[in-house]
Amino acid sequence: MKNIALIGYGVVGHGVADLLSRNADIIAKRAGEPIRLKRILTARPRTDDPRQELLTLNEDDVFGDCGVSVVVECVNDLEAAYRYCRRSLLAGKHYVTSNKNLIATYGMELTELADHNGVALMFEASVAAGIPVLRPLYKCLSSNHVTEVMGIVNGTTNYILTQMKREGRSFADALKRAQELGYAETDPSADVLGFDACRKLAILLSIAFGRYVRYGDIPTEGVTTVTASDIALAERLGYSIKLIAMGKLTPSDRVYARVSPLLIPHDHLLASVEDVFNAVSISADMAGDVLFYGRGAGAAPSASSIVGDVIDIVTNGRYNDPIWREDYRPLLPVDENVGALFVRTSPSEREKLLKLFPEGTAADEGGELGFITPPGPEAELREALRTSGVQSDATWRVFF
Ligand SMILES: NC(=O)c1ccc[n+]([C@@H]2O[C@H](COP(=O)([O-])OP(=O)(O)OC[C@H]3O[C@@H](n4cnc5c(N)ncnc54)[C@H](OP(=O)(O)O)[C@@H]3O)[C@@H](O)[C@H]2O)c1
Structure with missing residues (x-):
């Protein structure tokens, strides 16, 4: 006994x-x-x-x-x-x-x-x-070099974003609904500002990449400023917006880590993770891509x-x-990341954007324009948008 x-x-x-x-x-x-x-x-x-x-x-x-x-x-x-x-x-x-x-x-x-x-x-x-992910990482995958960890690890925000997509609700309405159903706390800040996901990511990355990652070093952005228009435009362009916690090992053995809303292509496994469900995808050199999916909260x-x-x-x-x-691992500055950007703006900016990024893609919805730039160094893309004078109402990162 x-x-x-x-x-x-x-x-x-x-x-x-x-x-x-x-x-x-x-x-x-x-x-x-x-x-x-x-x-x-x-x-x-x-x-x-x-x-x-x-x-x-x-x-x-x-x-x-x-x-x-x-x-x-x-x-x-x-x-x-x-x-x-x-x-x-x-x-x-x-x-x-x-x-x-x-x-x-x-x-x-x-x-x-x-x-x-x-x-x-x-x-x-x-x-x-309830999703077994830490033990599989440090036991079952222990013979692998893990190269990337990417997940939806906060059920509250995933429920809110799903409601905004399905019902066209505003963030505030979707949050209220989540609170009524017991999916969000009275003070939801730790969830909606991304702090909860950030702490979980720090634990995941410390195990995945073999050195302690300080959660305070991870750039973190929540979902409070994502609008129903962002979501509708992203859908038209073939993407879902999710709060993604991710970290990847660069060829120079540095870690890029971030918690932020991200446009995920519809054919990506994480795009189909809806409501309060969580999923963590791990890329490893021997096992390949492994996905863990299930209930990330509840008694x-x-x-x-x-x-x-x-x-x-x-x-x-x-x-x-x-x-x-092992000791702390310094993270790669986010500006050094390579990726694409989504811009929500007025249809009047279409020509300016296409001139700047001829390979970009655009879609109209509800009197607004959504535009996805081709991939490039994030800092350079942001600088190009700024100097061209494009009036953007929101800018989000796109999975690359
Ligand atoms: N809820 C989930 O789905 C979930 C999932 C994974 C992890 N977690 C984590 O699990 C932990 C508990 O979450 P929960 O949802 O069960 O929270 P909860 O329902 O608010 O319960 C928290 C409990 O902590 C007790 N407590 C606070 N200070 C204490 C102290 N000094 N000594 C003894 N007990 C104390 C409270 O005791 P009294 O009732 O006696 O005041 C309360 O019963 C948190 O760290 C949370 O992040 C939660």
């Missing part, structure tokens, strides 16, 4: 407790012994909870109990999670977290601490929740990954991905 403790009893915490009882038989079979939830540490008291006898407000009931060998944390507070993680690792207890903020901010330091104390720190649910999908981590610890003991021990 392996005893575990849970910290944080919100959406994901409840999902973990439910999964441990619902699938207890298969979990015991796979882990080789039953896994028992012994304690749940909460921040505030609860009454009438069916697991009342497990609840505690006293941290010592978790960290001071030598019968608890694994701590699962599903807390939405970064500094509290950091404190719990340190305390757990120092007490020689394995730690499983769903907190992307914790790993993107303190991953390197905490992995060192876990190593030092001979325990595991695992975080599969922190990126894309049950998150719990699936968390309990998978617990079973891995119980069966394999301590395992920490070695990349987290």
Whole structure:
């Protein structure tokens, strides 16, 4: 019998407790012994909870109990999670977290601490929740050189953009609908400004490219200024607009990374990822292109990954991905990227744009013009647009 403790009893915490009882038989079979939830540490008291006898407000009931060998944390507070993680690792207890903020901010330091104390720190649910992507990256693809990671890793923004495309809603309307359905939080800024995707990308790239990527170094732009017109014009030109988190290794062994709205051609696999779904595509030298698709949020999908981590610890003991021990990796300045640009403007600018970029493509919709430049160094394309005096209402990047 392996005893575990849970910290944080919100959406994901409840999902973990439910999964441990619902699938207890298969979990015991796979882990080789039953896994028992012994304690749940909460921040505030609860009454009438069916697991009342497990609840505690006293941290010592978790960290001071030598019968608890694994701590699962599903807390939405970064500094509290950091404190719990340190305390757990120092007490020689394995730690499983769903907190992307914790790993993107303190991953390197905490992995060192876990190593030092001979325990595991695992975080599969922190990126894309129920989609197994981190472990396949650092285990199944470990013999490959990964060259590119590209994904839709925020379900809230993907739902909003899908609604804007399908229903022609404005950003504000689509956000309101997402909030009514529980897909967006009351304060949606971390999602719509791209911060959530940025932290997930930092974790993915650190693992994919073998050196710690600081999330603060990743240029990040959210979806708040994407309009229904941008989406309609992009559709006419054969593209969908998605919030894409991506990173690629350049031939000079530098990493270009970015989170931003991107026009994706309709025949690209990520263009068909709609609503709250997530997908991550990985390009590797031996395996080729690999796509992971599924539910990137929710109680049950998150719990699936968390309990998978617990079973891995119980069966394999301590395992920490070695990349987290390496130093920070500086990123390529975004201006050095080569790509194409989409411009939304007035139809009166068509001639000027075609003169500047004869190989560009244009489409009209609702009294506006959408124009896609040929590919080139991004900084040069922007400078050419600026100096030609084209009056652009919006400029977005195009997948290249
Ligand atoms: N929701 C998802 O789909 C999802 C998916 C993947 C990852 N995650 C991550 O999982 C974590 C939890 O998300 P959630 O959706 O479950 O959030 P949530 O429903 O808001 O629950 C957060 C929980 O954290 C608890 N908490 C806050 N400070 C605490 C402290 N100092 N000590 C103990 N508990 C504390 C709260 O406790 P009280 O209720 O007692 O106040 C609350 O139950 C976050 O890091 C999130 O980013 C969420």
